[in-house]
Amino acid sequence: MPRTVDHAERRATIVEALLRIAGRDGLHTVTLRGVAAEAGVSLRLVQYYFHTKQQLLKATLDQLEHDSRSRWATRLAAIPEPRTARATIETLLAEALPTDEPSRTFHVVWTSYAVLAMTDGTLAAQPFVAGPNLLREQLTALFESARSSGELPGHGDSAKEASGLLALAHGLGTSVLVGQHSPAEAEGVLRYHLDGLFGRAALTPGKTP
Amino acid sequence: MPRTVDHAERRATIVEALLRIAGRDGLHTVTLRGVAAEAGVSLRLVQYYFHTKQQLLKATLDQLEHDSRSRWATRLAAIPEPRTARATIETLLAEALPTDEPSRTFHVVWTSYAVLAMTDGTLAAQPFVAGPNLLREQLTALFESARSSGELPGHGDSAKEASGLLALAHGLGTSVLVGQHSPAEAEGVLRYHLDGLFGRAALTPGKTP
DNA sequence: CCGGTTATGATACATATGTATCATCAAGAG
DNA sequence: CTCTTGATGATACATATGTATCATAACCGG
Numbered sequence: 001m002p003r004t005v006d007h008a009e010r011r012a013t014i015v016e017a018l019l020r021i022a023g024r025d026g027l028h029t030v031t032l033r034g035v036a037a038e039a040g041v042s043l044r045l046v047q048y049y050f051h052t053k054q055q056l057l058k059a060t061l062d063q064l065e066h067d068s069r070s071r072w073a074t075r076l077a078a079i080p081e082p083r084t085a086r087a088t089i090e091t092l093l094a095e096a097l098p099t100d101e102p103s104r105t106f107h108v109v110w111t112s113y114a115v116l117a118m119t120d121g122t123l124a125a126q127p128f129v130a131g132p133n134l135l136r137e138q139l140t141a142l143f144e145s146a147r148s149s150g151e152l153p154g155h156g157d158s159a160k161e162a163s164g165l166l167a168l169a170h171g172l173g174t175s176v177l178v179g180q181h182s183p184a185e186a187e188g189v190l191r192y193h194l195d196g197l198f199g200r201a202a203l204t205p206g207k208t209p
Numbered sequence: 210m211p212r213t214v215d216h217a218e219r220r221a222t223i224v225e226a227l228l229r230i231a232g233r234d235g236l237h238t239v240t241l242r243g244v245a246a247e248a249g250v251s252l253r254l255v256q257y258y259f260h261t262k263q264q265l266l267k268a269t270l271d272q273l274e275h276d277s278r279s280r281w282a283t284r285l286a287a288i289p290e291p292r293t294a295r296a297t298i299e300t301l302l303a304e305a306l307p308t309d310e311p312s313r314t315f316h317v318v319w320t321s322y323a324v325l326a327m328t329d330g331t332l333a334a335q336p337f338v339a340g341p342n343l344l345r346e347q348l349t350a351l352f353e354s355a356r357s358s359g360e361l362p363g364h365g366d367s368a369k370e371a372s373g374l375l376a377l378a379h380g381l382g383t384s385v386l387v388g389q390h391s392p393a394e395a396e397g398v399l400r401y402h403l404d405g406l407f408g409r410a411a412l413t414p415g416k417t418p
Numbered sequence: 419c420c421g422g423t424t425a426t427g428a429t430a431c432a433t434a435t436g437t438a439t440c441a442t443c444a445a446g447a448g
Numbered sequence: 449c450t451c452t453t454g455a456t457g458a459t460a461c462a463t464a465t466g467t468a469t470c471a472t473a474a475c476c477g478g
Contacts, residue, residue, distance in 0.1 A: 171376030
Protein backbone atom coordinates (compact mmCIF):
# COMPACT_ATOMS: atom_id res chain seq x y z
CA MET A 1 0.00 0.00 0.00
CA PRO A 2 1.19 3.52 -0.71
CA ARG A 3 0.96 6.46 1.63
CA THR A 4 -2.13 6.17 3.70
CA VAL A 5 -3.79 8.96 5.61
CA ASP A 6 -6.15 8.84 8.56
CA HIS A 7 -9.44 9.18 6.72
CA ALA A 8 -11.46 9.64 9.86
CA GLU A 9 -9.33 12.56 10.92
CA ARG A 10 -9.50 14.24 7.53
CA ARG A 11 -13.22 13.79 7.41
CA ALA A 12 -13.48 15.23 10.87
CA THR A 13 -11.59 18.39 10.02
CA ILE A 14 -13.71 18.91 6.93
CA VAL A 15 -16.91 18.37 8.86
CA GLU A 16 -15.73 20.79 11.51
CA ALA A 17 -15.10 23.40 8.84
CA LEU A 18 -18.62 22.90 7.57
CA LEU A 19 -19.95 23.29 11.08
CA ARG A 20 -18.09 26.54 11.55
CA ILE A 21 -19.52 27.97 8.36
CA ALA A 22 -23.02 26.74 9.03
CA GLY A 23 -22.95 28.04 12.56
CA ARG A 24 -21.66 31.42 11.49
CA ASP A 25 -23.49 32.13 8.24
CA GLY A 26 -26.18 29.51 8.09
CA LEU A 27 -26.41 26.06 6.61
CA HIS A 28 -27.75 27.47 3.36
CA THR A 29 -24.46 29.26 2.73
CA VAL A 30 -22.46 26.06 2.86
CA THR A 31 -20.69 25.33 -0.37
CA LEU A 32 -18.09 22.74 -1.19
CA ARG A 33 -15.56 25.40 -2.09
CA GLY A 34 -16.32 27.32 1.03
CA VAL A 35 -15.85 24.26 3.18
CA ALA A 36 -12.61 23.47 1.43
CA ALA A 37 -11.29 26.97 2.03
CA GLU A 38 -12.39 26.96 5.64
CA ALA A 39 -10.73 23.62 6.20
CA GLY A 40 -7.61 24.73 4.38
CA VAL A 41 -7.77 21.96 1.85
CA SER A 42 -8.47 21.80 -1.84
CA LEU A 43 -11.89 21.34 -3.33
CA ARG A 44 -10.75 18.06 -4.68
CA LEU A 45 -10.13 16.71 -1.20
CA VAL A 46 -13.63 17.46 -0.07
CA GLN A 47 -14.84 15.57 -3.08
CA TYR A 48 -12.42 12.79 -2.37
CA TYR A 49 -13.52 12.13 1.18
CA PHE A 50 -17.19 12.85 0.63
CA HIS A 51 -18.14 11.98 -2.89
CA THR A 52 -21.17 14.21 -3.03
CA LYS A 53 -22.50 17.17 -1.13
CA GLN A 54 -25.40 15.10 0.15
CA GLN A 55 -22.99 12.67 1.72
CA LEU A 56 -21.05 15.48 3.34
CA LEU A 57 -24.25 16.88 4.79
CA LYS A 58 -25.30 13.48 5.98
CA ALA A 59 -21.95 12.83 7.59
CA THR A 60 -22.15 16.17 9.35
CA LEU A 61 -25.57 15.35 10.72
CA ASP A 62 -24.28 12.02 11.96
CA GLN A 63 -21.39 13.80 13.60
CA LEU A 64 -23.75 16.23 15.31
CA GLU A 65 -25.82 13.40 16.64
CA HIS A 66 -22.76 11.57 17.86
CA ASP A 67 -21.38 14.66 19.60
CA SER A 68 -24.71 15.30 21.19
CA ARG A 69 -24.90 11.81 22.61
CA SER A 70 -21.41 11.93 23.99
CA ARG A 71 -22.08 15.30 25.61
CA TRP A 72 -25.08 13.81 27.31
CA ALA A 73 -23.07 10.92 28.59
CA THR A 74 -20.42 13.28 29.90
CA ARG A 75 -22.88 15.48 31.66
CA LEU A 76 -24.71 12.58 33.20
CA ALA A 77 -21.52 11.03 34.44
CA ALA A 78 -20.55 14.33 36.02
CA ILE A 79 -23.60 14.50 38.26
CA PRO A 80 -22.49 14.41 41.92
CA GLU A 81 -23.25 11.26 43.74
CA PRO A 82 -26.51 11.79 45.53
CA ARG A 83 -27.97 11.49 42.03
CA THR A 84 -31.47 12.83 42.50
CA ALA A 85 -34.08 12.65 39.78
CA ARG A 86 -34.24 16.42 39.83
CA ALA A 87 -30.54 16.77 39.10
CA THR A 88 -30.63 14.17 36.37
CA ILE A 89 -33.61 15.72 34.68
CA GLU A 90 -32.13 19.17 34.88
CA THR A 91 -28.93 17.86 33.37
CA LEU A 92 -30.73 16.23 30.49
CA LEU A 93 -32.70 19.34 29.71
CA ALA A 94 -29.80 21.75 30.15
CA GLU A 95 -28.23 20.24 27.07
CA ALA A 96 -31.09 21.68 25.05
CA LEU A 97 -30.14 25.22 25.99
CA PRO A 98 -27.40 26.94 23.99
CA THR A 99 -25.18 28.48 26.62
CA ASP A 100 -21.64 28.86 25.31
CA GLU A 101 -20.61 29.51 21.75
CA PRO A 102 -19.95 25.93 20.63
CA SER A 103 -23.30 24.95 22.04
CA ARG A 104 -24.93 27.74 20.10
CA THR A 105 -23.27 26.61 16.91
CA PHE A 106 -24.44 23.09 17.51
CA HIS A 107 -28.03 24.11 18.08
CA VAL A 108 -28.15 26.50 15.15
CA VAL A 109 -26.93 23.84 12.77
CA TRP A 110 -29.04 21.15 14.35
CA THR A 111 -32.14 23.26 14.01
CA SER A 112 -31.23 24.01 10.41
CA TYR A 113 -31.17 20.30 9.73
CA ALA A 114 -34.45 19.85 11.53
CA VAL A 115 -36.05 22.41 9.25
CA LEU A 116 -34.64 20.62 6.24
CA ALA A 117 -36.08 17.36 7.51
CA MET A 118 -39.52 18.95 7.67
CA THR A 119 -39.76 18.97 3.89
CA ASP A 120 -36.86 16.93 2.56
CA GLY A 121 -38.07 13.39 3.03
CA THR A 122 -34.76 11.92 1.89
CA LEU A 123 -32.96 13.49 4.82
CA ALA A 124 -33.17 11.03 7.66
CA ALA A 125 -35.84 12.15 10.08
CA GLN A 126 -34.77 9.62 12.69
CA PRO A 127 -32.45 11.96 14.54
CA PHE A 128 -35.33 14.32 15.08
CA VAL A 129 -37.85 11.68 16.02
CA ALA A 130 -36.05 8.70 17.50
CA GLY A 131 -33.61 10.86 19.42
CA PRO A 132 -36.20 12.96 21.20
CA ASN A 133 -38.35 9.91 21.71
CA LEU A 134 -35.56 8.12 23.46
CA LEU A 135 -34.96 11.13 25.63
CA ARG A 136 -38.63 11.35 26.38
CA GLU A 137 -38.68 7.75 27.51
CA GLN A 138 -35.71 8.35 29.78
CA LEU A 139 -37.46 11.33 31.26
CA THR A 140 -40.66 9.39 31.69
CA ALA A 141 -38.83 6.65 33.53
CA LEU A 142 -37.15 9.21 35.74
CA PHE A 143 -40.50 10.74 36.56
CA GLU A 144 -41.98 7.39 37.39
CA SER A 145 -39.20 6.39 39.72
CA ALA A 146 -39.13 9.82 41.32
CA ARG A 147 -42.84 9.54 41.94
CA SER A 148 -42.64 6.15 43.56
CA SER A 149 -39.65 7.21 45.64
CA GLY A 150 -41.59 10.19 46.86
CA GLU A 151 -39.12 12.72 45.49
CA LEU A 152 -41.78 13.92 43.09
CA PRO A 153 -45.05 14.76 44.80
CA GLY A 154 -48.55 14.13 43.50
CA HIS A 155 -49.70 11.92 40.71
CA GLY A 156 -49.77 12.76 37.07
CA ASP A 157 -49.11 11.52 33.59
CA SER A 158 -45.37 11.04 33.52
CA ALA A 159 -45.29 10.65 29.76
CA LYS A 160 -47.11 13.91 29.22
CA GLU A 161 -44.93 15.63 31.77
CA ALA A 162 -41.86 14.36 29.99
CA SER A 163 -43.09 15.40 26.56
CA GLY A 164 -44.01 18.80 27.85
CA LEU A 165 -40.75 19.38 29.62
CA LEU A 166 -38.83 18.33 26.57
CA ALA A 167 -40.83 20.66 24.39
CA LEU A 168 -40.36 23.41 26.92
CA ALA A 169 -36.60 23.01 26.89
CA HIS A 170 -36.52 22.83 23.13
CA GLY A 171 -38.71 25.90 22.77
CA LEU A 172 -36.54 27.78 25.22
CA GLY A 173 -33.51 26.77 23.22
CA THR A 174 -34.83 28.23 19.99
CA SER A 175 -35.96 31.35 21.79
CA VAL A 176 -32.36 31.83 22.86
CA LEU A 177 -31.04 31.13 19.39
CA VAL A 178 -33.35 33.71 17.93
CA GLY A 179 -32.38 36.30 20.48
CA GLN A 180 -35.62 36.50 22.39
CA HIS A 181 -34.19 35.25 25.63
CA SER A 182 -30.73 35.26 27.10
CA PRO A 183 -29.35 31.90 28.11
CA ALA A 184 -29.65 32.91 31.73
CA GLU A 185 -33.31 33.82 31.32
CA ALA A 186 -34.04 30.54 29.63
CA GLU A 187 -32.27 28.68 32.38
CA GLY A 188 -34.32 30.57 34.92
CA VAL A 189 -37.58 29.66 33.24
CA LEU A 190 -36.57 26.05 32.98
CA ARG A 191 -35.56 25.91 36.62
CA TYR A 192 -38.75 27.65 37.66
CA HIS A 193 -40.83 25.01 35.97
CA LEU A 194 -38.84 22.22 37.49
CA ASP A 195 -39.34 23.87 40.85
CA GLY A 196 -43.05 23.83 40.17
CA LEU A 197 -42.96 20.15 39.43
CA PHE A 198 -40.90 19.12 42.40
CA GLY A 199 -42.88 21.29 44.78
CA ARG A 200 -42.25 24.98 44.78
CA ALA A 201 -43.22 25.51 48.42
CA ALA A 202 -40.25 23.56 49.67
CA LEU A 203 -37.88 25.58 47.53
CA THR A 204 -39.05 29.18 47.75
CA PRO A 205 -38.26 30.31 51.28
CA GLY A 206 -40.61 32.70 53.03
CA LYS A 207 -43.65 31.46 51.21
CA THR A 208 -44.43 28.43 53.27
CA PRO A 209 -47.96 28.96 54.67
CA MET B 210 -52.50 56.80 -16.63
CA PRO B 211 -52.29 53.68 -18.72
CA ARG B 212 -53.54 50.30 -17.75
CA THR B 213 -53.11 49.83 -14.09
CA VAL B 214 -53.24 46.57 -12.26
CA ASP B 215 -53.90 45.86 -8.62
CA HIS B 216 -50.36 45.57 -7.44
CA ALA B 217 -51.32 44.33 -4.03
CA GLU B 218 -53.25 41.46 -5.54
CA ARG B 219 -50.46 40.49 -7.90
CA ARG B 220 -47.95 40.60 -5.13
CA ALA B 221 -50.23 38.48 -3.01
CA THR B 222 -50.56 35.76 -5.62
CA ILE B 223 -46.81 35.67 -6.10
CA VAL B 224 -46.19 35.51 -2.38
CA GLU B 225 -48.71 32.72 -2.08
CA ALA B 226 -46.91 30.79 -4.77
CA LEU B 227 -43.68 31.19 -2.87
CA LEU B 228 -45.38 29.98 0.28
CA ARG B 229 -46.67 26.89 -1.46
CA ILE B 230 -43.21 26.00 -2.71
CA ALA B 231 -41.52 26.75 0.59
CA GLY B 232 -44.10 24.77 2.50
CA ARG B 233 -43.83 21.81 0.18
CA ASP B 234 -40.13 21.61 -0.67
CA GLY B 235 -38.48 23.94 1.79
CA LEU B 236 -37.54 27.57 1.71
CA HIS B 237 -34.11 26.74 0.37
CA THR B 238 -35.64 25.41 -2.85
CA VAL B 239 -37.35 28.69 -3.61
CA THR B 240 -36.16 30.20 -6.85
CA LEU B 241 -37.50 33.16 -8.77
CA ARG B 242 -38.26 31.01 -11.77
CA GLY B 243 -39.91 28.43 -9.61
CA VAL B 244 -42.10 31.01 -7.97
CA ALA B 245 -43.01 32.45 -11.35
CA ALA B 246 -44.01 29.04 -12.67
CA GLU B 247 -45.97 28.19 -9.54
CA ALA B 248 -47.80 31.51 -9.74
CA GLY B 249 -48.40 31.08 -13.45
CA VAL B 250 -46.64 34.27 -14.40
CA SER B 251 -43.42 35.11 -16.17
CA LEU B 252 -40.12 35.53 -14.46
CA ARG B 253 -40.15 39.15 -15.47
CA LEU B 254 -43.28 39.81 -13.47
CA VAL B 255 -41.77 38.50 -10.28
CA GLN B 256 -38.89 40.84 -10.89
CA TYR B 257 -41.25 43.66 -11.68
CA TYR B 258 -43.25 43.46 -8.49
CA PHE B 259 -40.36 42.51 -6.26
CA HIS B 260 -37.20 43.97 -7.62
CA THR B 261 -34.89 41.54 -5.88
CA LYS B 262 -35.17 38.17 -4.27
CA GLN B 263 -34.38 39.65 -0.91
CA GLN B 264 -37.38 41.92 -1.20
CA LEU B 265 -39.60 39.04 -2.20
CA LEU B 266 -38.46 37.09 0.81
CA LYS B 267 -38.94 40.07 3.04
CA ALA B 268 -42.43 40.69 1.68
CA THR B 269 -43.30 37.06 2.27
CA LEU B 270 -42.15 37.27 5.86
CA ASP B 271 -44.24 40.38 6.36
CA GLN B 272 -47.19 38.58 4.88
CA LEU B 273 -46.71 35.64 7.21
CA GLU B 274 -46.59 37.94 10.18
CA HIS B 275 -49.70 39.76 9.05
CA ASP B 276 -51.61 36.55 8.48
CA SER B 277 -50.56 35.28 11.86
CA ARG B 278 -51.80 38.38 13.61
CA SER B 279 -55.12 38.31 11.83
CA ARG B 280 -55.59 34.65 12.68
CA TRP B 281 -55.03 35.45 16.30
CA ALA B 282 -57.57 38.21 16.19
CA THR B 283 -60.07 35.91 14.55
CA ARG B 284 -59.56 33.16 17.06
CA LEU B 285 -59.78 35.50 20.00
CA ALA B 286 -62.96 37.06 18.71
CA ALA B 287 -64.48 33.63 18.31
CA ILE B 288 -64.13 32.70 21.97
CA PRO B 289 -67.58 32.16 23.47
CA GLU B 290 -68.75 34.82 25.82
CA PRO B 291 -67.88 33.62 29.29
CA ARG B 292 -64.32 34.50 28.23
CA THR B 293 -62.25 32.77 30.86
CA ALA B 294 -58.52 33.25 31.12
CA ARG B 295 -58.10 29.56 30.54
CA ALA B 296 -59.99 29.70 27.23
CA THR B 297 -58.09 32.78 26.09
CA ILE B 298 -54.72 31.32 26.94
CA GLU B 299 -55.53 28.05 25.27
CA THR B 300 -56.64 29.93 22.19
CA LEU B 301 -53.43 31.94 22.03
CA LEU B 302 -51.29 28.86 22.38
CA ALA B 303 -53.30 26.71 20.02
CA GLU B 304 -52.16 28.93 17.19
CA ALA B 305 -48.64 27.70 17.76
CA LEU B 306 -49.63 24.14 16.93
CA PRO B 307 -49.78 23.12 13.29
CA THR B 308 -53.07 21.29 12.99
CA ASP B 309 -54.38 21.52 9.43
CA GLU B 310 -52.33 21.70 6.27
CA PRO B 311 -52.27 25.49 5.80
CA SER B 312 -51.20 25.83 9.38
CA ARG B 313 -48.42 23.36 8.82
CA THR B 314 -47.24 25.26 5.78
CA PHE B 315 -47.23 28.45 7.76
CA HIS B 316 -45.22 27.00 10.58
CA VAL B 317 -42.73 25.27 8.34
CA VAL B 318 -42.01 28.46 6.46
CA TRP B 319 -42.05 30.56 9.59
CA THR B 320 -39.55 28.27 11.24
CA SER B 321 -37.39 28.37 8.14
CA TYR B 322 -37.26 32.13 8.40
CA ALA B 323 -36.49 31.90 12.09
CA VAL B 324 -33.52 29.72 11.33
CA LEU B 325 -32.34 32.19 8.73
CA ALA B 326 -32.64 34.98 11.26
CA MET B 327 -30.36 33.08 13.60
CA THR B 328 -27.37 33.80 11.38
CA ASP B 329 -28.48 36.33 8.79
CA GLY B 330 -28.35 39.57 10.71
CA THR B 331 -29.82 41.54 7.82
CA LEU B 332 -33.04 39.59 8.01
CA ALA B 333 -35.23 41.40 10.47
CA ALA B 334 -35.20 39.56 13.76
CA GLN B 335 -38.09 41.60 15.15
CA PRO B 336 -40.78 39.14 14.08
CA PHE B 337 -39.07 36.48 16.11
CA VAL B 338 -38.36 38.64 19.11
CA ALA B 339 -40.93 41.42 19.30
CA GLY B 340 -43.76 39.14 18.26
CA PRO B 341 -43.19 36.49 20.91
CA ASN B 342 -42.43 39.18 23.46
CA LEU B 343 -45.76 40.82 22.84
CA LEU B 344 -47.50 37.51 23.15
CA ARG B 345 -45.63 36.78 26.34
CA GLU B 346 -46.77 40.08 27.82
CA GLN B 347 -50.35 39.30 26.90
CA LEU B 348 -50.03 35.94 28.55
CA THR B 349 -48.45 37.45 31.61
CA ALA B 350 -51.28 39.92 31.96
CA LEU B 351 -53.79 37.13 31.58
CA PHE B 352 -52.06 35.16 34.29
CA GLU B 353 -52.02 38.13 36.61
CA SER B 354 -55.69 38.89 36.19
CA ALA B 355 -56.60 35.23 36.47
CA ARG B 356 -54.65 35.02 39.67
CA SER B 357 -56.32 38.03 41.24
CA SER B 358 -59.74 36.87 40.10
CA GLY B 359 -59.12 33.53 41.72
CA GLU B 360 -59.47 31.57 38.48
CA LEU B 361 -55.82 30.64 38.74
CA PRO B 362 -54.86 29.17 42.09
CA GLY B 363 -51.64 29.72 43.98
CA HIS B 364 -49.00 32.33 43.56
CA GLY B 365 -46.17 32.26 41.13
CA ASP B 366 -44.09 34.21 38.69
CA SER B 367 -46.55 35.05 35.94
CA ALA B 368 -43.83 36.19 33.57
CA LYS B 369 -41.92 32.95 33.94
CA GLU B 370 -45.11 30.95 33.60
CA ALA B 371 -45.92 32.84 30.42
CA SER B 372 -42.44 32.40 28.95
CA GLY B 373 -42.50 28.75 29.78
CA LEU B 374 -45.90 28.13 28.35
CA LEU B 375 -44.98 29.94 25.18
CA ALA B 376 -41.80 27.93 24.84
CA LEU B 377 -43.78 24.78 25.52
CA ALA B 378 -46.26 25.54 22.77
CA HIS B 379 -43.53 26.44 20.38
CA GLY B 380 -41.54 23.35 21.17
CA LEU B 381 -44.60 21.20 20.71
CA GLY B 382 -45.19 22.89 17.37
CA THR B 383 -41.79 21.98 16.04
CA SER B 384 -42.10 18.48 17.40
CA VAL B 385 -45.21 18.13 15.28
CA LEU B 386 -43.54 19.63 12.22
CA VAL B 387 -40.70 17.19 12.53
CA GLY B 388 -43.00 14.22 12.90
CA GLN B 389 -42.28 13.35 16.49
CA HIS B 390 -45.78 14.06 17.71
CA SER B 391 -49.14 14.06 16.05
CA PRO B 392 -51.11 17.28 16.33
CA ALA B 393 -53.52 15.53 18.66
CA GLU B 394 -50.73 14.38 20.95
CA ALA B 395 -49.29 17.87 21.09
CA GLU B 396 -52.70 19.28 21.88
CA GLY B 397 -53.05 16.74 24.63
CA VAL B 398 -49.74 17.66 26.20
CA LEU B 399 -50.55 21.33 26.02
CA ARG B 400 -53.94 20.82 27.59
CA TYR B 401 -52.45 18.61 30.27
CA HIS B 402 -50.08 21.35 31.30
CA LEU B 403 -52.80 23.95 31.32
CA ASP B 404 -54.82 21.61 33.50
CA GLY B 405 -51.90 21.46 35.84
CA LEU B 406 -51.72 25.21 36.06
CA PHE B 407 -55.41 25.78 36.58
CA GLY B 408 -55.69 23.00 39.11
CA ARG B 409 -55.78 19.47 37.91
CA ALA B 410 -57.77 18.15 40.81
CA ALA B 411 -60.84 20.09 39.81
CA LEU B 412 -60.67 18.77 36.26
CA THR B 413 -59.75 15.10 36.55
CA PRO B 414 -62.78 13.38 38.00
CA GLY B 415 -62.28 10.44 40.31
CA LYS B 416 -59.02 11.71 41.68
CA THR B 417 -60.30 14.16 44.23
CA PRO B 418 -58.96 12.96 47.61
C1' DC C 419 -55.91 59.98 -32.02
C1' DC C 420 -51.63 60.05 -30.16
C1' DG C 421 -47.97 60.28 -26.97
C1' DG C 422 -46.46 58.76 -22.78
C1' DT C 423 -46.60 55.81 -18.95
C1' DT C 424 -47.46 51.29 -17.03
C1' DA C 425 -47.09 46.49 -17.57
C1' DT C 426 -45.20 42.41 -19.53
C1' DG C 427 -42.62 39.36 -22.62
C1' DA C 428 -38.21 37.48 -24.49
C1' DT C 429 -33.69 37.05 -23.79
C1' DA C 430 -29.02 37.97 -22.51
C1' DC C 431 -25.27 37.98 -18.98
C1' DA C 432 -22.36 37.01 -15.34
C1' DT C 433 -21.56 34.08 -11.80
C1' DA C 434 -21.63 30.39 -8.45
C1' DT C 435 -21.73 25.69 -7.78
C1' DG C 436 -21.84 20.63 -7.94
C1' DT C 437 -19.57 17.26 -10.41
C1' DA C 438 -16.31 15.07 -13.53
C1' DT C 439 -11.72 14.46 -15.80
C1' DC C 440 -6.90 14.30 -16.34
C1' DA C 441 -2.58 14.45 -14.51
C1' DT C 442 0.83 14.03 -10.84
C1' DC C 443 2.94 12.87 -6.58
C1' DA C 444 4.10 9.79 -2.81
C1' DA C 445 5.22 5.62 -0.73
C1' DG C 446 5.51 0.97 0.19
C1' DA C 447 5.75 -3.94 -2.03
C1' DG C 448 8.23 -7.14 -4.63
C1' DC D 449 14.58 0.16 -8.31
C1' DT D 450 10.30 0.15 -10.21
C1' DC D 451 5.64 -0.30 -10.32
C1' DT D 452 1.19 -0.43 -8.44
C1' DT D 453 -2.09 2.06 -5.82
C1' DG D 454 -3.72 5.59 -2.82
C1' DA D 455 -3.88 10.70 -2.29
C1' DT D 456 -4.08 15.25 -4.18
C1' DG D 457 -3.77 19.14 -7.40
C1' DA D 458 -5.48 21.78 -11.51
C1' DT D 459 -9.03 22.49 -14.33
C1' DA D 460 -12.97 21.75 -17.23
C1' DC D 461 -18.07 21.32 -17.79
C1' DA D 462 -22.80 21.79 -17.48
C1' DT D 463 -26.24 23.98 -15.24
C1' DA D 464 -29.04 26.85 -12.25
C1' DT D 465 -29.94 31.28 -10.81
C1' DG D 466 -30.18 36.22 -9.79
C1' DT D 467 -30.17 40.25 -12.34
C1' DA D 468 -30.15 43.39 -16.28
C1' DT D 469 -31.57 44.87 -21.02
C1' DC D 470 -34.36 45.63 -24.90
C1' DA D 471 -38.59 45.56 -26.99
C1' DT D 472 -43.54 45.79 -27.14
C1' DA D 473 -48.29 45.84 -25.89
C1' DA D 474 -52.07 47.97 -23.36
C1' DC D 475 -54.34 51.80 -21.74
C1' DC D 476 -55.59 56.58 -20.67
C1' DG D 477 -55.23 61.76 -20.72
C1' DG D 478 -54.91 65.66 -23.70
